[in-house]
Amino acid sequence: MSEKSLRLDSEVRVRFAPSPTGHLHIGGARTALFNWLFARHHKGTFVLRIEDTDRTRSTEDYIHSIIDGMKWLSLDWDEGPYRQTDRFDVYRKYTDKLLEEGKAYYCYCLPEELERRRKEAMAQGKSPKYDGRCRNVKEPAAGRTPAVRFKMPHEGETVVHDLIRGRIVFENEQLDDLVIMRSDEAPTYNFTVVVDDVDMAITHVIRGDDHLNNTPKQIHIYSALGYEVPLFAHLPMILGADKTRLSKRHGATSVMAYKEMGYLPEALVNYLVRLGWSYGDQEVFTREELIKYFSFENVGKSSAVFNPEKLIWLNSQYMKNTPNEKLVDLVIPFLVKEKVISEDQTVDKEWLSKAITTLKERSKTLLELAYSLRFYITEDIEYDEKARTKFLNEKSRDLLVEVTHSLADLNDFSASKIEEVFMSIVGRHNMKLGNLAQPVRVAITGRTESPGIFEVLEIVGKEKTLKRLYRAIQSIGIKT
RNA sequence: GGUCCCAUCGUCUAGAGGCCUAGGACGUAGCCCUCUCAAGGCUAAAACACGGGUUCGAAUCCCGUUGGGACCGCCA
Numbered sequence: 001m002s003e004k005s006l007r008l009d010s011e012v013r014v015r016f017a018p019s020p021t022g023h024l025h026i027g028g029a030r031t032a033l034f035n036w037l038f039a040r041h042h043k044g045t046f047v048l049r050i051e052d053t054d055r056t057r058s059t060e061d062y063i064h065s066i067i068d069g070m071k072w073l074s075l076d077w078d079e080g081p082y083r084q085t086d087r088f089d090v091y092r093k094y095t096d097k098l099l100e101e102g103k104a105y106y107c108y109c110l111p112e113e114l115e116r117r118r119k120e121a122m123a124q125g126k127s128p129k130y131d132g133r134c135r136n137v138k139e140p141a142a143g144r145t146p147a148v149r150f151k152m153p154h155e156g157e158t159v160v161h162d163l164i165r166g167r168i169v170f171e172n173e174q175l176d177d178l179v180i181m182r183s184d185e186a187p188t189y190n191f192t193v194v195v196d197d198v199d200m201a202i203t204h205v206i207r208g209d210d211h212l213n214n215t216p217k218q219i220h221i222y223s224a225l226g227y228e229v230p231l232f233a234h235l236p237m238i239l240g241a242d243k244t245r246l247s248k249r250h251g252a253t254s255v256m257a258y259k260e261m262g263y264l265p266e267a268l269v270n271y272l273v274r275l276g277w278s279y280g281d282q283e284v285f286t287r288e289e290l291i292k293y294f295s296f297e298n299v300g301k302s303s304a305v306f307n308p309e310k311l312i313w314l315n316s317q318y319m320k321n322t323p324n325e326k327l328v329d330l331v332i333p334f335l336v337k338e339k340v341i342s343e344d345q346t347v348d349k350e351w352l353s354k355a356i357t358t359l360k361e362r363s364k365t366l367l368e369l370a371y372s373l374r375f376y377i378t379e380d381i382e383y384d385e386k387a388r389t390k391f392l393n394e395k396s397r398d399l400l401v402e403v404t405h406s407l408a409d410l411n412d413f414s415a416s417k418i419e420e421v422f423m424s425i426v427g428r429h430n431m432k433l434g435n436l437a438q439p440v441r442v443a444i445t446g447r448t449e450s451p452g453i454f455e456v457l458e459i460v461g462k463e464k465t466l467k468r469l470y471r472a473i474q475s476i477g478i479k480t
Numbered sequence: 481g482g483u484c485c486c487a488u489c490g491u492c493u494a495g496a497g498g499c500c501u502a503g504g505a506c507g508u509a510g511c512c513c514u515c516u517c518a519a520g521g522c523u524a525a526a527a528c529a530c531g532g533g534u535u536c537g538a539a540u541c542c543c544g545u546u547g548g549g550a551c552c553g554c555c556a
Contacts, residue, residue, distance in 0.1 A: 019556045054555055111554055118553080125481045128552060147554050165485070174483055174552085182554040189556045213484055213551040236486080236549095243548065271492095274505090278493055281504040300486095300493080303549065307491045310506040320519080362518045422515085437515035449517035 012044025013203045019051040020062035023254035024069030027238045030272045035206045036075045037294040048080035069255040091187035103224045106146035107134040129176035148181040158216040163233040163296045170216040194221040209234035237303040262367030267315040275304040316364040324353040334370035358451035381446040396439035397476045404469040413462040415454040443472035
């Protein structure tokens with residue numbers, strides 16, 4: 001379907017409508033993102049609506065958690081958050097209207113009975129849909145509080161026009177009379193979603209394709225209420241590595257878990273948008289590009305497997321391109337968490353920024369960065385055992401002594417001067433730089449991998465460098 | 481079981497009937513660079529699920545098969 005046939009004449013209004021029965025997860029975040037992108041692209045309105053009609057499973061904590069997740073990803077909304085539990089009188093009003101017009105009816109069946117019948121039908125290989133037995137019941141069943149069911153047409157067909165999938169036809173015969181209001185007077189999803197989308201003047205319903213089968217039912221509710229249907233766009237699902245619906249079994253699914261693991265929100269957004277959407281061969285996008293380029297024409301139909309490897313690559317790309325000043329502020333909480341610094345410890349941000357320069361392209365996440373930063377900051381470095389035996393030994397002892405003396409004489413402790421010192425030693429002994437650099441590296445960092453040794457020494461500073469070199473020489477012991 | 485959706489490298493994808501000897505990215509392997517580790521550069525292996533049509537010509541259109549997924553709640 002071309003963009004022209006979208007309702008561009010009127011203002012675009014979309015919504016993200018999570019149910020607070022869990023944290024904001026990867027799939028929900030992608031749905032929110034596509035809604036947000038569509039709204040921003042068309043300069044429309046993005047509404048946040050909390051679908052908390054399931055009072056037994058919804059919690060206040062999850063509402064906050066979802067909002068935190070949205071904020072972390074910078075998916076700002078223009079209206080809301082609305083809460084369906086604040087709107088029960090609205091649903092009641094619409095339910096009464098349908099009841100009066102004979103478009104809905106009381107159902108006295110008990111949940112247990114329905115459950116039993118469903119199982120029986122399934123066992124016999126029949127469709128487990130409601131049999132409509134209360135449709136023509138006139139007298140209330142004594143001692144039972146009824147639910148309200150919607151009268152679904154049983155003949156003809158319903159056509160869903162989907163922006164992504166095109167025309168989809170459903171036989172009405174397949175539809176059953178769904179409950180729109182529970183016996184405790186709480187309305188149900190398929191009803192509230194229609195009432196709210198109408199009430200909030202939503203023009204485009206953008207949601208996961210797990211809702212595709214609900215759509216014909218909702219279309220009948222729209223028409224029973226006398227409203228025009230919005231446009232639908234059903235997004236392909238995000239699957240786990242085993243190609244089933246993404247869930248806890250597949251590891252981290254909550255958006256905030258990625259924050260904890262040291263991912264940048266821009267990277268997650270970039271990763272998520274490419275799950276189902278593409279723009280030629282481009283992989284990395286700025287927000288502005290995303291808003292500019294986003295269109296349903298480039299949204300695919302098939303489901304996508306969540307691939308953590310690619311996410312981590314994208315994150316490393318964003319790490320490299322994030323300005324140091326920003327990285328400094330972002331990494332500090334991780335330094336605290338990793339106990340590299342204490343909570344009340346102040347750090348020299350300018351110095352930290354220099355250290356980060358050497359590490360940012362070697363760290364795939366903020367957590368990794370914090371971990372790598374340890375040797376710059378800590379007072380007592382720990383030797384990796386294999387590194388120690390290989391490089392801090394009799395063979396390197398004299399070299400370490402020599403370099404220590406030379407460095408002690410150095411007044412300008414800069415990377416370039418340090419390099420001169422190293423080179424002159426290497427030249428004197430006619431050997432490769434590695435023979436000197438590796439023992440020093442282990443002495444200073446405790447490990448065999450680190451940024452370039454000259455810049456490391458400059459950042460560690462003369463005092464600490466000499467201290468660590470003395471300690472390394474001592475650890476080798478006296479020549480026997 | 482019924483209904484609906486989907487099908488290009490292991491994964492994300494490009495592909496709008498001839499530009500396809502199927503392109504890019506992640507990952508994997510090798511090489512280069514190099515004080516180590518990265519980063520970066522280069523190279524390689526790796527896919528149109530299958531079968532029928534339509535057409536001069538099909539990854540692309542149609543049908544079927546197979547495979548996968550989702551939904552069928554007084555959940556959303």
